[in-house]
Amino acid sequence: MPNTPSDKAVLVTCGLPYANGKAHVGHLRTYIPADVYVRSLKKNSQETTFVCGSDTHGTPIVVNAEELGVTPKELVRKYHVHFDEMFKKMEVVFDAFGTTDDDTNHNRTLDIVSKLIEKDYVYPKVIEIAYCPQCDRFLPDRYVAGTCPHCGEKARGDECDQGCGKHLEPGELNEPVCTICRGPAEYKEQEHFFFKLSEFSDFLQEHLEKLGGTLNARNYALGWVKQELSDWCITRNLEWGVRFPGHDDLVVYVWVDAPIGYIAFTEEWAKATGGDWEKFWKGDCPIIHFIGGDIIYHHCIFWPAMLKGADYSQPSAVVASGMVKIEDRTFSKSRGYVVWVEEDYLNHGFHPDLLRYYLVSYTSHTKEVNFSWKIFQDKINTELVGVLGNFLYRNLLFTFKNFGEIPEGDIDPEVIEKIISTTEEVIRANGDYEFKKAADTAMALASYGNSYFQSNEPWKLIKEDKEACGKVVKNCIQLAKALILLFEPMTPGSMEIAWKQIGMNSDVHTATYEEATVAVISGTKLAKPQILFTKLEDDKIEEMEKISSKRVKTAMAKEAGIKEVEKMEFKEEIEYDDFAKLDIRVGKIVTAEKIKKSKKLLRLEVDIGDDSPRQVVAGLAEYYEPEEMIGKIVNVLVNLKPVKLCGVESRGMLLAADAGERVSLLTTDKEMDPGSCIR
Template sequence: MSNPSDKAVLVTCGLPYANGKAHVGHLRTYIPADIYVRSLKKGGREAVFICGSDTHGTPIVVNAEELGITPKELVQKYHVHFEEVFRKMGVRFDAFGTTDDPENHNRTLDIVNRLIDKGYVYPKTIEIAYCPKCDRFLPDRYVQGICPGCGKEARGDECDQGCGKHLEPGELQEPACTICKGPAEYRKQEHFFFRLSDFRDFLLGHLDKLGGTLNAKNYAIGWVKQELTDWCITRNLEWGVKFPGHDDLVVYVWVDAPIGYMAFTEQWAKATNGDWEKFWKGDCPIVHFIGGDIIYHHCIFWPAMLKGADYSQPSAVVASGMVKIEDRKFSKSRGYVVWVEEDYLDQGFHPDLLRYYLASYTSHTKEVNFSWKIFQDKINTELVGVFGNFLYRNLLFAYKNFGEVPEGDIDQAIMEQIRTTIDEVSRATDEYEFKKAADTAMALASYGNSYFQSNEPWKLIKEDRDACAKVIRNCVQIAKALILLFEPVLPGKMEEAWVQIGMDTDVHSASYDEAFVPVRAGTLLKMPQILFTKVEDDRIAEMDKILNQRVKAAMAKESGKEPLAEYKPPIEYDDFAKLDIRIGKIVSAEKIKKSNKLLRVLVDIGDESPRQVVAGLAEYYKPEEMVGKTVNVLVNLKPVKLCGVESQGMILAAELGKNVALLTADKEMEPGSCIR
């Protein structure tokens, strides 16, 4: 009989919803899952890593309608976006599909039909929110109202502002349409339900032996013991997987989304000639990495559906803690968000730094606080000060004094330290304790620094070259082990480090066992490069500034006010004194034919003839409204041509959002009067 630890492992991640950009909160799930898969492979396990875009449901339809595009166009845009972000962040999926792929439509229909045939799905006439003004039934997020459980404001499928309870159609009190904002009413319609209540005993037994993190297991057990009600699995939408025999209904997104795991495994099998059934009809383990907000769906709905349709159930559910931004609750609407591309990658930060931060900040089940200052401290103290310092000083010394990996025996104590570290890191990773794994690996780097420092090779090289060679050989072996240990967390940087110790193999496919194979003496070394550089204070100030501006803009929007423009740096009085601003009186104004925004304005500023100014005011003032107004004009601005018309100054105006007003004097002043 085979050992369970020898079996292939299927690892999945909760599907990113294809209606918005990737943010740091997303990576809280995907980075640890990628680290887990890489570590399994380093330990010699076969691991298949799959994911894909969640493309159905009412939010997709709502967003597409607002943008004037089809749901398919919307999801394709964000599917490509997530694929690219994951690739840039070093997250390597073996398959990354969409829930709108044919494989998912086919597998969803297979499972739904199986449940129907076995009597687990039945029709029931229920009351559905209906908007008389829009003349449509209102599924899920097309309706909002009051949670019947806690009395807080809630959306149609979940009490997202209060108790977190899953809500069935018809449960919401005081329903209102989210499209027209008018009151909704309940009307009767036939829908289809899954007999979730039949699976109570099965779920209690399943959850009792479920692996993963206790936060997922205990939360789910609490819900099952409290109450299990049957689950409405159809919705009034055109976009989605059609319910069998009912073209006016689609299956609920939380039916077809997790089935995507199975469909994407099929896609992997087709591409690699693999066997998808060993996971979904066999006994190979299935591990789900998810966010803490979707435990209910993965630990209750999903295993019950799989059991009812005669498929294998997940063996472990790993639920992450949530994410805060600068010690504030994560909120896109309030500006407390860090976008992976524009706020991180596009700012020039290396992907591995964020991977390290998310893996090593705290226990996987606890809340992560993303702070630019803490990010700076962790990178500078740990990656630069400990790990990077050991690699660079050791390899630089070896390069300068030997030019190659020197001869010498490796101490048994060094090999034992490496073995103990690998065992502890592997055990921590298997237990989903990624911080513990990272800290343990970093402890080996500290050990290496202490070993290098205490043996003083800079002295030995002058007194006993052979003894010095042995010390450096030991350090190179520690470096090799560290590179293998950190590859799951820092795949890009460890690829560079692997080359620096003279290895010509693929570090990503190298196993932990390679750490016990001595680096060949005589291997030529090149001048090492610094792998990690300090994150300077001015970079952190820039990033804080970006976040603060976003928060200010969001707060202004929430209050109905336009955000103020960013204040400019202080200047000296002499700088201001260089500006020649004078009172002017507009003589004439006319539109410039080649532009929708520009006006050609003649202004009397006290000279013999009016001054010609091109002003971007056509969207705010009609030409005839401008004539006769007393304005402030910057008259010593160098002339410039705009749409072929020369502008000999600038008319000053105040701007806040779309509100623009000319600056005028509060009493009559002669044209040409100076502003001081």
């Protein structure tokens, strides 16, 4: 980011959150620094567009949906809404936040893939694909596990996630196993389509040499390009995704359509605002990707080659963040080393600004962040409370009590010079993606303000020379104004309040850095200030540590096979009319069979007293054998809208009690005829 704004607009994107689970602190490691960067660009009068969206395709989505007994569309809709809400609550503001299952992305993906086919960068090839004879299905990506052919470690179908980290093509795994039934898989021949990545080695070498962003992204990618690049299989055997042109039995690989989402979301922004998406993707305006360190290969190798082949502009910078540890432990949801944004943070009353500041100021952007409740407490109490908050509150409270308004007085040249040099250094640091340096520099100005206030002793001056005292506090309010502008990208909610506390009527979020040296206006009335940052007490931090500790113990017990039933929270009260909408009837199961494509689902035919049995799909295969289901008397919700699960239509839902590891169907204690109503 230059010290002076460019005449070219800038597009900033974030790696897409995968719509199959809740937001956690690890996600925010990318999104908050990107938001800080965008806010800082805008404060430097740089025209900037910020886009993101949900990644909704690929095998993990389908696997999770099958396990939960819902459709992929239902699953991604739920988590798309969740992420959209979490980002807004954490003050991450996108100009567009779409999904890769939107029509815009489907159409843009088909356009790019068709262009690559037309230019002979895509070709068909018969390859061996993992196939499960028991499930009678081909096994793409996460449906198959095995041994990495490069390092010998356990790996999943698309990546050696436990070993060398190398991207794996279909058919590469040794000793393949089906992740659905856990049975041995075999390899069968099938035609798939490949992108000629190998033809882009020279282009990628040149592209990466001039790529901006962080060195960890560029150097990692250069290391791979200097080796021999293999062509890339870009089709998968799935029903969910963007259909490959001319082949209804194949979809494009998720790492084709996911980054194309950046273009689609820019198109949606342009349509909504009258902007021009082509100035970025077919012009020379800068494109900056903020991503996690685990997806460098895709963004620095696959993506620019694909763009080049289809005659689109390539990214000008890739900014890769370090990963997140939890209490000095490697991040792991399965082992309980996770901090959920909503239930562990926001629901406990922590302000978004505290976590935003912690994540950008803890360490360099490319280094690992260790989230520790104790370190979090110390950093907030020492810096935001003890330095920045202390300066703003003590000065404004003193001024309010003794003047009631901003007093007369000139701003010291030394203060103006300090503001200018600090602002320039913050702009420079943000431009170099050194967010910790920017935060430390801004905090140093707050320390200077505390020293200025303390050394001038206004509490003494007010008794001896009120005019001189007024000049001191006016200079302090000028420093406060500058600090508010510098900290707004990091702590936007708190700085919005602070901006009003110094008597400003404008929008702090659109105010620029240039305003930092514009003198505050004498005579501006001041209200009694409120404390912006309050100390995090030991008992609250101990409470959070106990929650984390319990989660880890529960996860470890589960790994060890110790079953524990969690108490479910009661849902909110409803009116009787809400219950009356449910049509629940007694049913008798007539037939039951497993669904081949799923290890969790059964297809049932249930007599509910109608002319013919009702087909219902139930996620009970792990708890009941099909033959033991036949003849059971059950309770069925019959007015649920039909849905398709693994391609089979379900026209109802069986009621059951769920205790985690144990599930039991609900029945009646007396014999009742099928179709009897439950009231």
